[in-house]
Amino acid sequence: MTISRFTGVFRTLILAALIWFACPLPGHAMEYFIDTKADMDTIRLVFDQKNLSGTVRRTGRNQVTISFPENSLKNEKAPTPAPLSSLRIVRSITKGASSITIGTKLTGFGFIRIPAGNGKMLIQFFRDPIGSKWRSPAEKAAREAARKKAARKKAAQKRAAQKKADAAKKAAVKKAESKPAPKQDPKPVVRKQTQEPPVISEVDLPDSEESSVLREELKEAQEIKNPVKQVAPVRRPFYSVPYTYRAPVANVGPGEAQAVDTSIPPARAGGNFSAVSGGTAVDKQEAGAGAVPSIPQADNVVSGSARRQIIPPASPQPRGAVSGKITPPKPIETPEESSVSGSVSPPQVSEAGATGQVIPPEPQGGGQASGQISPPDSGASGQVSPPPQNEDSFEAGEFPAEEGVADELSEFGEEEYYDSNGTEESEDLAVEDDASDAYPVDDGGQLEGEEGAEGAEGGKEMTLEEKLKIANGILLASEGALEDGETQAAVDGFKEISLLPYAPPEMRLRALYGKAEALTELHREDLAGNFGEVASAWMEAMNADTKAPNVPMALLNLGLLNLKVGNMPEAKAYFNLLKSQYPNDPNIPYISYYWGEYYLGMEEYEKAADQFQYLVQMYPDSKVVRDAALGLAKALDKLGYDEQAYQIIDYIDKRWPRFYIEDLGFLLMAANTQNRLGKRDDALENYWAYYNLSPEAKEADIVLARIGDIYLKEGKKPAAKQIYEKAAKDFPEEEGGLVSMMRLAEEGIYDDPSMNEMDKVFDRPYNLRPQKIYTLITEKHPDSPLAPLAQLKLGMWYYWNKKYGDCLSAVQDFLKKYPRSSLSEKASELGTKVFDRAVPELVKDENYGRVINYWNNYAKKNNEGKDVSDETRMGVALSFAKKEQPEKALELIDRYLQDEEVPKYSAMALDMALGIYVDEQAWSKVTELVDRAKIKWKLDPRQQVQIEYAEAMAFENLGETEQSTPLWAGLAANLLLPESSRAYAMYYMAKSSMKKKELKKVFIYAQEALAMLLETGGDREKIKDCILMTIFAAESSGRYREALKWAAEYDKYIPVSDSEWASSRFRLAQLYEKAGAISEWKKLMEEVAEKSSDDLYGRLAKSALETHKIEQEASKFEPAPIFQ
DSSP states (O other), X not given: OHXXXXXXXXXXXXXXHHHHHHSOOOOSSOEEEEEXXXXXEEEEEEXXXXXXXXXXXXXXXXXXXXXXXXXXXXXXXXXXOOOOTTOSSEEEEEEOSSEEEEEESOSSEEEEEEOOOTTEEEXXXXXXXXXXXXXXXXXXXXXXXXXXXXXHXXXXXXXXXXXXXXXXXXXXXXXXXXXXXXXXXXXXXXXXXXXXXXXXXXXXXXTTTOOHXXXXXXXXXXXXXXXXXXXXXXXXXXXXXXXXXXXXXXXXXXXXXXXXXXXXXXXXXXXXXXXXXXXXXXXXXXXXXXXXXXXXXXXXXXXXXXXXXXXXXXXXOOSSOOOSOBOOOOOOBOOTTOSOOOOOOOOOOOTTSOOOOOOOOOOOTTSOOOSOOOXXXXXXXXXXXXXOSOOOOHHHHTSOOOGGGHHHHHXXXXXXXXXXXXXXXXXXXXXXXXXXXXXXXXXTHHXXXXXXXXXXXXXXXXXXXXXXXXXXXXXXXXXXXXXXXXXXXXXXXXXXXXXXXXXXXXXXXXXXXXXXXXXXXXXXXXXXXXXXXXXXXXHHHHHHOTTSTTHHHXXXXXXXXXXXXXXXXHHHHHHHHHHHHOTTOTTHHHHHHHHHXXXXXXXXXXXXXXXXXXXXXXXXXXXXXXXXHHHHHHHHHHHTOHHXXXXXXXXXXXXXXXXXXXOHXXXXXXXXXXHHTTOHHHHHHHHHHHHHHOTTSXXXXXXXXXXXXXXXXXXXXXXXXXXXXXXXXXXXXXXXHXXXXXXXXXXXXXXXXXXXXXXXXXXXXXXXXXXXXXXXHHHHOTTSTTHHHHXXXXXXXXXXXXXXXXHHXXXXXXXXXXXXXXXXXXXXXXXXXXXXXXXXXXXXTTOHHHHHHHHHHTGGGTGGGTTSXXXXXXXXXXXXXXXTOHHHHHHHHGGGSSXXXXXXXXXXXXXXXXXXXHXXXXXXXXXXXXXXXXXXXXXXXXXXXXXXXXXXXXXXXXXXXXXXXXXXXXXXXXXXXXXXXXXXXXXXXXXXXXXXXXXXXXXXXXXXXXXXXXXXXXXXXXXXXXXXXHHHHHHHTTOHHHHXXXXXXXXXXXXXXXXXXXXXXXXXXXXXXXXXXXXXXXXHHHHHHHHTTTSHHHHHHXXXXXXXXXXXXXXXXXXXXXXX
C-alpha cells in the first residue's frame, strides 16, 4: 500500500511538472491555470511579483487559504476568469488584498504544494476521505469544553450518589446488628436448566479485599434501577475480524484477573475451551475459576423472595470487548431467611414487574462491549478485541456520554462532539461482537467434543499445519466464490488470507492477486469511482513479489484500468513497460486488443483498425485473435471499406466456421456487407440464417425488410410482397415494418428519390397510400432513421399535386429537424424548385402577398434565398415594391446593380430602382445610378432614353437647370419616349423659357405640354401651370383678348372651394380691366369681395372697387376737353 501510494504521488508530481511547462507564462498580472484529471485538480498561480511567497493552510471544511504579506496582492491585477465547472474538487478561486481563498466542492480532500519557482505556485487537490474529519481549532476547543463540563457534572452526580449510598449503608448496618442472621455453611444447590439463559449475580467483596476500582464499580451499580431482559447472543457468521481471542471468563475480582496476551492470533475460534454440562457448576479445582469470597452482611440485605442481581456498572472500562460463556460458582444452598444470597439463579419477577435485575449501561466510545454478560444456551466462546489504535480518545475514555449530559452535548451535535480521528474508530472496534467470528463454532456439541475430559484448562493450541489447512480452505472457497460471481465474499476471503502473518509467501501472493481480480470484477461498472482501491490492489500484488510470473498480468490490468478511466499517459506507460520488460509474454497481444476496443468505442475507426490489424498479423495464434479480427471487421465496416471488411469476414468464417452461432451480430454484419457488395445470394442465405436462429432478435424487422428488398431486386415480386406484408404485420412500429409499408405503398425501392422517379409513383389513379405512410412516419416516428426520407417524399408529393405552400412547409420542416441528413441537399433543391415554380405564377396573378409569405417562411431561412433563380428574385423584389417595402426590394436587386452587368436582369433592376428612387425623391442616388449604367453597361436606345429622363428629372429637382435643360430639349423631341414623359419634357422646357423671358417659346412649349397632358391625363397641377404660362405669354405680349380666353379656361380648373380661387379671379379681373372690359372687371371684383371678404384678395377687390367709385365721382368735376 505504501509503495503504491508513493508511486501515485510520484506520477502526480511528474504530470504536474509537465502541465507547468506546457502552460504559457502570463505577464504584468496575476494569472491562474487549471487542469483536472481523475480525482485530482491542479492549479498553477503566476504572480507579477517574482519574489512573492505565501503559506497554504486549510481554514475551513470546504476552504483552503493562501496567505501572503499584508496588501502584497493589492497591486496585482485581477486574473482573467477561467471556467471551473469542469474541475472535480475546486469550486471557486477568490483573490483578496493579502490572500487567495480556494473553495472546494467536497470536504473529503487533501492538497499538496509543489515548488514552482519565483513568482509561481503549484497546488494539487486530490480526493482523501480522511479530509472530511478535519475540524477547526475553535470547534475542537468547543468540544473539549463540553467534555470537561460533562465530566464535572458527572463527578458531582457521583458524589451525590456516594453520599446517598453511604447513608443507606449505615442504615443497613444498624438494622443488621439489631437482628443477626443464623450462620449456615453453604451447600451446593442443583437447579434445572431453564430455557432462559442464567444470569450471574455479582456479590460484594469485604472491605479488606476490595480494590479501589471494584469499590467504585459497586457504587455506580447502585445507581441503576430499571432491569432489562437478557438477550441470547446471535450466532456468528463464517468470517470474523482476525486476531481475536476466545477463552472462558473467570469469575474473579479485578484484583485477581490475569492479563491475556492477544498479540498472537488464535488457531481456531480462540484458545482454550471449558465445558459446562447441564446446570451443575464445575468445581473450582476443575474449572480453574476463582473462588467467590464471603459477602459482608452490611452491603445489601435482601429477602429470599427478591434477590438482587448486579450487572457490571457504567464506569470506564478497559479497551477490549469481552463476551462469551461465564462459568458460575458452585451452587450454594441458602436458607429462606438468609440476608445475602450468593447463588446463581434467574431473577424472580414480582407483581409490580421488578425483578431486581440491573440494566447494563449503554456502550461507550472507549471500547466497552455492547451486549449483556450472560452465558449462551450452550457452547463457550470468548472474544477479546485488540486494543484500539488511538489511545488519545479523551471524551470516550474518561468522560463517556450518559443521559445526564445529553443536553450538554445536543448543542454541538453528535457528529461534532466526538473526535473523528480517534473516537469513531474506537467505537467501530467496540461494537464488533461475536457475530463476526472468522471461524464458526457450533453450539454445545462441537466444543464439548473438541475439549473432551480435559476441562477448562486442558484445551490445545492448533498446530501451524492445521491453521494452514484452514487458511487454504478459505482461499479455495474464495476462488470458488469468485468463479460463481460472489465477488464481495471472494474479496473478504482474499483479504483475510492476505492478512494472516503465518501464511506462506505463495499463499499470500495468491490471495493478493485474487483480491485484485475480485475487486476489479466487483467494481467493473464503476471503475472510475473506485479507481484508487482497484489500482492499489494490483500495485500491492505486483510489489509483493516483483519477480513473480503474475507481474505481467498485473501490468496489463493496470494499463487496462487506466485506459478505461481515461488516463491515457498512465495506460501507455504500463503497456510500454509490459512490452519492454516481458516482450515474449502471452499477454502482449492483449495490449493491441485493448487499444483497438478503446478506439472503437471512441469512434476513431482508423486507429482501431490499425491496432486490430497489427494483432491479427503479428499474433495469429493468440487467444484473442478471433475477437481482434471481429473488431477489425467492425472498424472497416464503419469506415465504409466493404471489400476489406468482407475479406476479414471471410477469414473469420473459414477459420472459425461456427462462430456465427456464438455471435449472431457477426452473421448480420456479414449479410449486410455482402448485400452492399451485390452478393445477394450469400447475403440472402445469411439473412435467413440470422432470422431463423433468432426470430425475436432486435434486428429481425430490418432483416425481413432486406430479404424483401433482395427478392424485389431479383424480380420476385410475389415473394417480396409476402415478406413485406409479414414485416409490416409483425413489426408495425419498428423500422423494418415501416420500410415494408413504404415499399408496399410505392411498389418499389426508392431510397434515393428524385422528382422524375417519384412522378411515376404518384401518377397512379386514386393512389393515396404514399401520402398516408409518409405522414404516419413523420408524425408518429419522427426519430426513426426512416423519418428524413419520409419527410422528403412528403414534400415531393405536395409538389406533384401543386400544393406549393404545403411543399415549402414540408421542406422547411425537413431542414429544421434533420439538418445533418444526407438528404438535406435534395430537400434544398426541392424547396428551391418549388419556389421558382410558384413565384412567377403568383406574380403574374399579382398575388404579391403570398409571394412575400413564401419568401419569409422558406427562402429567407435557407441561405437567405441565394439559391433561387434570378427571375424568382426579381418577382419577389417586385412584390416587395408593390407592397410598399422598397428597402427589401432594393436589397434583393442590389446584386444586379453593380459594375458588372447581368444581362436582362440588370436592366430590369435598373428600371425598378430608378422608379423607387424617383418615388422617394432620392435624386442624388438617381444621378449616381445613371452615371454607373451609362459608363459600365451596354444599354439599348429605349433604356438609354429612360435613364436620361430620370437623370433630367433629378437635375431639375436638384436645381441644376443648366444640366437638365439640354436633356429636356432632347427628350421632348425623342419619339422613343412615351408621350406622358414627353409632356413633362415640354413642361420643363416652358418653365425654362419663363425664366429667360422668352415669351414666344413659353407660349409654344406651354401649349404643347398642355395638349399632351390633357391627352394622357397628366398631372392636374401641371395642366393649370401650363394655362397660367400661356396667359402670361399672351398678356405680356399685349394680346389681352387671348389672355382672357385662357384665363376663362383656367377658371374651369379652379372651384370656389379651392384656395387659389380668389387669386385666380382677381387676376382674371385685372385682365378684363386691361382689355377695357370694365363691366366684367367690376363683376369679378364684386364676386371676389363678396365670397372672400376675409381673404387678402377679397380686401384688395373691395379696395379696388372703392377706388374705382371715387375715380368715377371725381371724373364728374373734370373740365370738358377743349378742341382747338
